[in-house]
Each structure stands twice: as C-alpha cells, then as structure tokens.
C-alpha cells in the first residue's frame with residue numbers, strides 16, 4: 001500500500017474520526033497520525049484556578065462557587081463573600097436583562113454572558129426560551145449581524161477567508177475543541193432577508209448553534225460556528241471602517257468552488273465522516289449546488305432549504321385539524337421561489353406523493369410559485385434557474401401576487417420572498433374571500449421583512465386567517481377575541497433533527513428523515529394549541545419536542561441503513577433525552 005493511501009486511510013477513516021489511535025488511546029489532537037512533514041499545534045492543557053478559572057466561561061460559576069471550591073481553587077478574595085445558587089443568578093440576570101429597552105443591548109448582554117459563564121447562559125436560554133429566543137435569534141440577531149463590526153468583542157467561531165486558501169486544515173486545528181459534532185457554516189451572502197452581510201454573518205452560525213445546545217441538547221463544546229469570507233458585494237460594508245471582513249468583491253466561480261472544496265475536504269479529514277455540516281444563509285446560486293454536490297460524500301443539511309421545508313410541512317399537516325381535508329385537497333401559492341420556497345414546495349409534493357402514491361411530477365401541479373418576475377409558468381421555462389424549473393406549470397403569464405391569488409385561488413399562501421409588506425390588504429382580503437379559513441404563512445425574517453404582520457393578517461381577514469410567521473409576533477385582540485400567532489421557523493426542526501443524526505451516528509441525510517421530522521413535530525401540537533388557532537406547539541416545550549423529532553429521525557436513519565451507532569437503542573425518545581446536555585453547575589474537587 002502506498003504511503004499516500006495509508007495517509008488517506010489514517011485521516012479519512014472512521015478510526016481517525018473517533019480519535020482512536022493504537023491501543024484505544026484517543027489521538028484527539030492528530031499528533032500521532034500526522035506524518036513528520038505535517039504541522040501540528042502544540043496544545044497544552046492545565047487545571048484552571050484563581051483568576052484563570054473565573055475567566056474560563058466553560059468552568060466559571062461566578063458567585064455560585066462554594067466555600068470549599070473557593071478554598072480549593074484559590075478564589076478567596078477574588079469574589080465577594082455572598083454565595084448565590086444558579087437559580088438566584090438566573091433570577092438576577094433575567095431582572096437585569098429586562099431593564100434594557102433596546103433589543104440589541106439585550107443581545108449584547110446575552111453574548112457577554114455566554115463568554116463569561118456558559119452554563120448560566122444556557123440555563124437562562126432553556127428556562128426562558130420564549131422570552132430569549134427573539135434576543136439571541138431572529139429578529140435581534142439580524143440587527144446584530146448588521147452591526148457586528150461595531151459590537152464585536154471576542155471571536156465566537158472560526159473565520160476562514162480567502163487568505164487561508166491552502167491552509168484550511170491548519171485553521172481547523174487552531175480551534176481548541178477536537179470532538180466536533182455539528183458545524184454551522186455561512187458565507188454571509190443571504191443573511192435572513194437582509195442580504196449580503198459578508199463576514200458579519202457570523203452572528204447566524206453562533207446563534208443557530210446556541211439553539212442546537214439550548215433547544216436540542218447538543219453539547220456546546222461539540223458545536224463549531226464557521227464563517228467563510230470570500231468578500232462582500234455590500235458597498236456599505238466595503239466602505240465601513242469598522243467592517244471586520246475582507247474588503248473585496250465576492251470571489252465567484254472556480255475560486256469560490258475551490259475554497260469550498262478545500263473546506264469540505266478539511267472538515268472530513270479533521271473531524272471524520274459523522275460531523276454534521278449545516279449550510280446556513282448561503283445565496284441560492286450557491287446553496288442548491290453545494291447541497292447537491294456534497295450530499296453524497298458528507299453529512300450535510302441545508303437549513304434554509306430542508307429545515308424550513310420540514311417545519312412548514314409540519315405546520316401544514318397540523319393545520320389540517322383546523323381547516324379539514326388532506327394535503328392533496330389544498331392548493332398552495334408561494335411568494336418567493338428561492339431556497340425556502342422551492343424547498344418547501346418539493347417536500348409538500350413528496351409528502352402528497354407518499355400519501356396518494358401519485359408520482360411527484362403529478363403532485364407538484366397543485367403548487368404554484370411567484371418570483372420577482374411573476375408567476376412561474378411554462379413560457380418562462382428557458383430562462384428559469386434549475387431549481388425553479390419543476391414548478392413551471394401551464395398557465396398564462398401573471399405579473400402580480402394579487403392577480404396570481406385571483407387566478408390560482410390558493411387555500412394556502414406562503415411568503416418566502418425576503419421582501420416585507422408584500423401581503424397587502426387586497427391580497428389578504430382576497431384569500432379571505434376565497435377560503436373559510438385561509439392559511440397564511442409569512443416566513444420572511446427578520447420582522448422588518450415579514451410579508452405582513454399578525455395584526456394585519458387577522459384584521460384584514462376579519463379574524464378568518466390561520467397565521468404563523470418566521471419571526472415572532474405578539475397575540476392580537478380582534479373584535480374581543482384573542483388570536484395567538486404561531487412561529488413557523490426552522491428552529492423547531494434543526495436542533496432535534498441534528499440530535500437525531502448524532503445519536504444514530506447517521507452518515508447521510510435523506511428526504512425521508514425530513515418527512516419523519518415533520519410528522520414528529522405535527523404530532524406534538526395539542527388540542528389546547530389547536531383551540532388557540534395554533535399549528536405549532538409552544539417553544540416552551542422545545543426540548544421534549546426535539547427529543548421526539550430526534551427519535552423519529554434516528555429511527556429513519558436505522559431503517560434506511562444509514563445509522564452507524566449500533567445496537568439500535570430500544571426506546572429512542574428516552575435515549576435522545578438521556579444524551580441531552582443539561583446546564584446545571586458541576587461540583588469541582
């Protein structure tokens with residue numbers, strides 16, 4: 001065997017991914033498997049005490065250090081005498097957070113906490129998820145990304161730029177954690193509905209991974225946020241003296257493809273076959289190609305295409321309890337035919353095909369999409385991007401959304417355009433005139449880009465609409481009745497989905513797993529939720545929901561022969577729960 005193939009085996013094989021060298025000793029830092037000409041990082045580790053313990057977010061407990069721990073770890077005098085337990089710390093911090101009136105200040109306070117005391121950060125997030133999700137996630141994370149250069153304090157993830165071309169493996173080795181299970185990676189080109197924010201998109205992988213831990217129970221140390229910086233076409237950022245990224249136009253074509261190829265190769269070499277790579281907020285001209293290119297060689301998942309599809313399908317399945325009929329009885333119209341729109345459309349078509357046994361080419365026919373040029377119809381076929389072509393049905397051209405609603409007469413209207421205020425009064429009124437209970441989903445984030453507000457959906461439809469949105473809205477009172485809008489956001493899916501892949505040791509993602517996740521989420525909607533008009537369960541139950549999603553996804557991985565953790569656990573829900581990170585403090589000897 002050649003030395004090249006020997007090296008390949010050592011680096012790419014499962015032994016390496018598990019960090020097992022000879023004799024079952026974990027070669028976590030790649031020192032043993034590196035050849036003499038390969039560079040290694042001389043990591044050293046020591047027991048933290050005194051100030052360095054207080055400054056280590058993983059182990060810091062602030063005022064919760066006990067008398068014994070203060071003695072044993074040289075903390076005397078470094079802390080005031082009071083001892084607070086974690087519950088009291090949580091109460092104090094929630095009180096402080098509520099004093100900030102500006103959402104971005106809350107975001108910054110939460111990021112400070114994450115950098116100071118990781119367990120307390122997660123304790124707060126888990127116990128106050130409905131209140132804090134809009135702070136660490138949409139909508140506030142959008143503003144944080146827009147201002148990331150100004151608010152940047154300490155790096156929270158890995159930055160891989162064109163400057164690192166040829167050295168990406170070395171850059172990965174600079175990250176101090178070695179047992180990585182999930183990477184969320186962006187190139188910052190389509191951050192929420194805010195467009196190209198370049199390197200400042202880092203807020204998104206950081207936020208998504210904090211939800212992996214809080215909502216899905218994946219250990220924080222096994223999560224790695226990455227931003228790939230290939231430049232930005234955002235003139236405002238290019239002219240901003242505080243911009244933290246490369247000040248050049250975006251690399252495209254071969255230069256872009258080569259950097260991504262090196263990245264994907266290096267990730268597999270460093271972390272093995274079973275690390276989940278979640279693509280997030282890439283522009284659609286790269287997103288579909290990357291997903292297709294790497295789905296047969298890596299464990300990849302595109303949250304905007306697949307996660308969004310799964311969460312919306314779950315909402316649709318649940319909504320049938322309120323609107324009646326089965327999926328095949330409905331007609332769907334989308335505003336926005338990009339990653340989210342076509343991803344959702346395809347999963348709906350697959351689910352109908354599964355239910356009716358009709359070929360997917362047939363089931364697509366009741367799903368229509370509008371893009372910036374109007375309704376997607378067959379006369380536009382030649383000029384359409386590849387991912388839109390399956391939706392070019394026979395119909396005369398239609399320019400506006402309102403005319404499309406009148407022509408198609410949908411029962412379900414889904415906004416996935418990133419363009420705010422596009423569900424006008426006339427559009428919502430027309431939906432209400434066509435349907436007893438129109439289902440209206442305004443998915444675009446953040447709140448400023450929402451196709452309409454909850455209040456607009458309920459008042460313009462005269463209380464008929466069943467409404468959910470990507471970013472949260474408060475309940476609305478209309479004619480003496482309280483309407484509670486749901487949040488149709490992929491945050492319901494990706495944490496549990498990822499957990500399911502991890503606990504089963506899945507090596508590939510398949511559409512059947514997305515369908516299983518949708519069904520699992522829909523099954524978690526209770527009668528009490530339906531009575532309020534909700535098609536999603538509350539986020540306050542999200543860890544239980546994630547365990548159920550994880551169990552169904554893992555079960556599917558086992559059924560499809562894609563799971564590598566054997567034997568298959570008997571009770572996958574219990575097993576998923578038992579694997580979840582919990583943020584309570586640990587005692588130190």
Ligand SMILES: NC(=O)C1=CN([C@@H]2O[C@H](COP(=O)(O)OP(=O)(O)OC[C@H]3O[C@@H](n4cnc5c(N)ncnc54)[C@H](OP(=O)(O)O)[C@@H]3O)[C@@H](O)[C@H]2O)C=CC1
Nearest residue numbers: 192193336337338339340371372417418444445470489490
């Ligand atoms: N709630 C959730 O969980 C999620 C929400 N989203 C949100 O969905 C939005 C879109 O994301 P994504 O699909 O990835 O974006 P893409 O850029 O891939 O797609 C956007 C689509 O909207 C169309 N479009 C843009 N402006 C208009 C307009 N004024 N009228 C009609 N069509 C328009 C574009 O048309 P054209 O193709 O002609 O350019 C394109 O088809 C974002 O705001 C994002 O935050 C995304 C993922 C998850």
Ligand SMILES: CC(=O)C(=O)O
Nearest residue numbers: 192281303304445490
């Ligand atoms: C929620 C999400 O992934 C997005 O808006 O892009």
Ligand SMILES: [Mg+2]
Nearest residue numbers: 280281303304
């Ligand atoms: Mg996204």
